[in-house]
Amino acid sequence: MDEFSFCDKSLSYEVRVKDLIDRMTLDEKAGQIGDTALGVPRIGLPKYEWWSEALHGVSDVGQAGNHVTHFDDVIPGATSFPTVILTSATFNQSLWKKIGQAVSTEARAMYNLGHAGLTFWSPNINVVRDPRWGRALETPGEDPFVAGRYAVNYVRGLQDVEGSTEDDEVADLDSRPLKVSACCKHYAAYDVDNWLGVDRYHFDAIVTEQDMMETFQRPFEMCVKEGDVSSVMCSYNKINGIPACADPRLLKDTIRGEWNLRGYIVSDCDSIDVMLDAQKWLNDEPYYCLDLDCGYYYPNYANTSVRMGKVKEAELDSALKNLYNVLMRLGFFDGSPKYEKLGKSDICSHENIELATEAARQGIVLLKNANQTLPLKSNKIKTIAVVGPHANATSAMIGNYAGVPCRFTSPIDGFSKYGKVKYETGCGEVFCKNESLIFPAVRAAKKADATVLVVGLDLTVEAESLDRTDLLLPGYQQQLIQQVSSQSKGPVILVIMSAGGVDISFAKDDPNIQSIIWAGYPGEEGGHAIADIVFGKANPGGRLPLTWFYTNYTDMLPLTSMRLRPIESLDYPGRTYKFYDGPTVYPFGFGLSYTNFTYKLVSSTKTVNVKLNKFQHCRDLNYTEGSYKPPCPAILIEDLKSSCGDYKVKLEIEVKNVGERDGSDVVMVYWSPPQGIAEAPIVDLVGFERVFVGGGGGSVKVGFELDVCKSLGLVDFRGYRLLPSGGGKFVIGDGVLSLPLQINFRR
Known part of the structure; x- marks a missing residue:
């Protein structure tokens, strides 16, 4: 192999990748642009399977019959962290990154043992626009x-090589080493799976x-620009008539x-097949916007397309350059000395299992705590009735895109550490169609x-390819809850x-x-984690990352209406906390604690004076009738680009724990734009920080420095990013402070 320049470590990745591609025939090039890259044995290029998953732990989900990631007697399992929705409820950015680091360490260890790849198509960062999405x-x-922010931190945890930072100077950022490769998906406007006959x-x-x-592009822009992610996956759906891929x-x-x-x-898997056969896009060859096809169309037909003159061979070269540069950065060709000693002892370690437990503790949200x-x-609770369809949950707790966990600790296992448990299912399964099982549960509670x-839901109710049609607990679950609670001897x-949210009003x-x-x-x-919260070993501090609507919300508008703002002509309400102002079961960001916190303003910027030059022109904004409209309503943020960094807003809040117990609080900073701007968000979250505060009067100061252009701008109906003038306000938490x-x- 010494005669091949792509093996010469002294050369740049760019030169090596070009040499590798130049040595391939057209047919060999086509064989590398599917998720199973066939390799080129005559030049020593090995086969590579691109598809691996690590949504909340290393998973064995992948190409049927060709799983590169697998578990067996050598590696029986990997740490399965909470699903992303609960991890996001921690609002703890350092935790998100730490989980990514743990997952990538286990992935590297499995790779060393021949049980995993290096390219992981995670995380999923689509916004949940509608509570029914599966x-x-x-x-x-x-x-x-x-x-x-989740994307940036989790991707950095997966990709960044420990000991270096995202700010390290690298002569060529295309050569920045990767621990493993992450992928932000599914781009874009994807949040309909299968609803009343409408499928993705x-x-x-x-x-x-x-x-x-x-809304739809913003997480992906942050993932690419701030997270420096090494892959993006496009989605199945069309957007305004054109397939996303x-x-x-x-x-x-x-x-x-x-x-x-x-x-x-990379395409979502088989999306080119979907594009051609289901969507009848062009009724011909796929459009080559992609570098990699998770499927078989590119490998099977790319060479023919070139020979027919429909595609330039240079487009295949460009795709291969992007693919093999990532593998170079991963050490696929040269090895990675920093990680080569990782092995079985680094998988399912005590530290990682405890991290998974702590993530669940931090994410769990206390919604009600009467008296x-x-x-x-x-010392007062000796016997505990643990009942319901999830009382003995195991696989339900790890959701989808999950591998084989290190072990399971079910709710009845968790509570057995605190007292004698009497277990009754109350329901045969989540659908809870058999009410005859309720009576034994009532008897246990007495x-x-x-x-x-x-109780709750599982993958039979909400999942990929399965959206909900209502927000209720299935079957007889409500009857189970009401009958058991009315007869229970204790609390x-x-x-x-x-x-998703459930109407448990x-x-x-x-x-x-x-x-x-x-x-x-x-x-x-x-x-x-649940038992530790209930018995106070941990103090809950999670906050809801979703609004919990009443079930009649689903009668007000179809899942397929993509608008976030209300549509008055159709009587459609707005979506998410930013545009919905009706009643909720529980609002976005809600969460209680076993202690109480108070906020006090330490300091805040009161005024921002933006100096304009003769090339920066005022832009119009629509205002509601009767509202005050400033002489210069807004400025195009692009016009301020060179000076944006000069305009910062600083806030400092003192958080005091006025209860006796130690606890964590999430300080949430919302921006409410100047009044009267038509269709502006009600409020918009622009900063958050989770802080630990000791009980008995302990306090911490939390500072925020916000970039005016990034945090206080608006997107108007024409697609311009604008900075509006006038008097807005910051709202801290649920309105306890208004700044x-x-x-x-x-001029």
């Missing part, structure tokens, strides 16, 4: 800024430029051009010192396992149910 469990929730393969998402830029404006112009992706673009029922006191009802704690208002906890899908140690800010433009 894949909410895979995502960071409904807020695009939160989804983007045929759905045409009609999206305004305003919503596209403000065939739109050069979305892919080449935006991802690779405007955002400067350093990596490859401070929780935490239960272990005799126990406390009752824990563990009743209701635990909900779900991703009946339980919220029921005095027989003292406490309610949302546990998401809490991972392999979910039962451990005015005046933005002035001056």
Whole structure:
């Protein structure tokens, strides 16, 4: 191999990759652009399987019959962290990165042992626009800024080589080493799977430029620009008539051009097949916007397309350059000395299992705690009735895109450490069609010192290819809850396992149910974490990453309406906390604690004076009738680009714990734009920080420095990013503090 320049470590990756590609025939090139790259034995290029998954732990999901990631007697399992929706509820950015680091360490160890690849098509960062979407469990929730911050931190955890930082000077950023390769998916406007006969393969998402830029693209832009992700996956659906995987404006112009992706673009699996056969796109050859086809069309037909003159061979060269440069950065050709000693002992380590437990503890959200029922006191609770379809949950706790966990700690296992458990299922399964099982659960509750009802949803109700049609608990679950709680001898704690919100207003208002906890899908140690929360070993500090709507919300508008803002002509309400102002069961960001926190303003910027030059012109904005309209309503942010960094807003908040227990609080900073701007968000989350504060009067100061252009701008209906003038305000948390800010433009 010494005669091949692509093996010469002294040369740049660019030179080596070009040499590798130049040695391939056209047919050999075509064989490398499917998820199973065939390799070229005559030049020593090995086969490579691109498809691996690591959504919340190393998974064995992949190409049927060709799984590069696998478990066996050598590697029986890997740490299964909580699903993303619960991890995002921690609002703990350092934790998100730490989980990514743990997952990538296990992935590298498995790679060394021949049990995994190096390219992982995770995370899923689609925004949950509608509560019915079945894949909410895979995502960071409904807020695009939160989804983007999750993406940046998890991707950095997966990709960054420990000991270096994202700010390290690298002569050529295309050569920055990667621990493993991450992939942000599914780009873009993808959140309809299968709803009342409408499926993701045929759905045409009609999206305004305003919503596209403000909501659907924002997490991906952050993932590429700030996370430096090495791959982006496009989605099945069409967007305004064009398949997402065939739109050069979305892919080449935006991802690779405007955002400067350093990596490859891959199709969702079989989406080219979907594009041609289901969507009848062009009724001909696929459009070559992609570098990699998760499927067989590119490998089978790319060479023919070149010979027919439909595609330039140079386009294949460009795709291969993007692909093999990523493998060079991963050490696929040269090895990675930093990670070559990782092995079996680095998988399912005590530290990683504890991290999975802690992530679940931090994410669990306390929704109700009447009369401070929780935490239960272990010296007073000797017997615990643990009932419900999830009381003995195992695989349900790890959701989808999950491998084989190291172990399971079910709820009944977790509570058995705190008292004698009496277990009754109450339902045969989540659909709970058999009410005859309710009576044994009632009988158990009558005799126990406390009752824990563990109910909710699972992958038979909300999943990939399965959207919900309502927001209710399935079958007889409500009847189970009400009958058990009305007869229970001791306090009743209701635990909900779900991703999307559930209308549990009946339980919220029921005095027989003292406490309610949302546990998401809490991972392999979910039962451990739930019991620790209930008995006070841990103080809950999670916040809802989704709005919990009443079930009648689903009667107000179809899942297929993509608009975020209300549509008055159709009486459609707005979506997410940013545009919906109606009643909710629980709002976005809600979460209680076993202690109480107070906020005090330490300091804040009151005024921002933006100096304009003669090339920066005022832009118009629509205002509601009767509202004050400033002489210069807005400035195009692009025109301020060179000076944006000069305009910062600083806030400092003192958080005081006025209770006795130590606890964590999430300080959430929302921006409310100047009044009167038509169709502006009600509020928009622009900063958040989770902080630990000691009990008995402990306090910490939390500072935020916000870039005016990034945090306070708006996207108008024409697709312009604008900075509006006038008086807006910051809202801290649920409105406990309101901080005015005046933005002035001056010549």
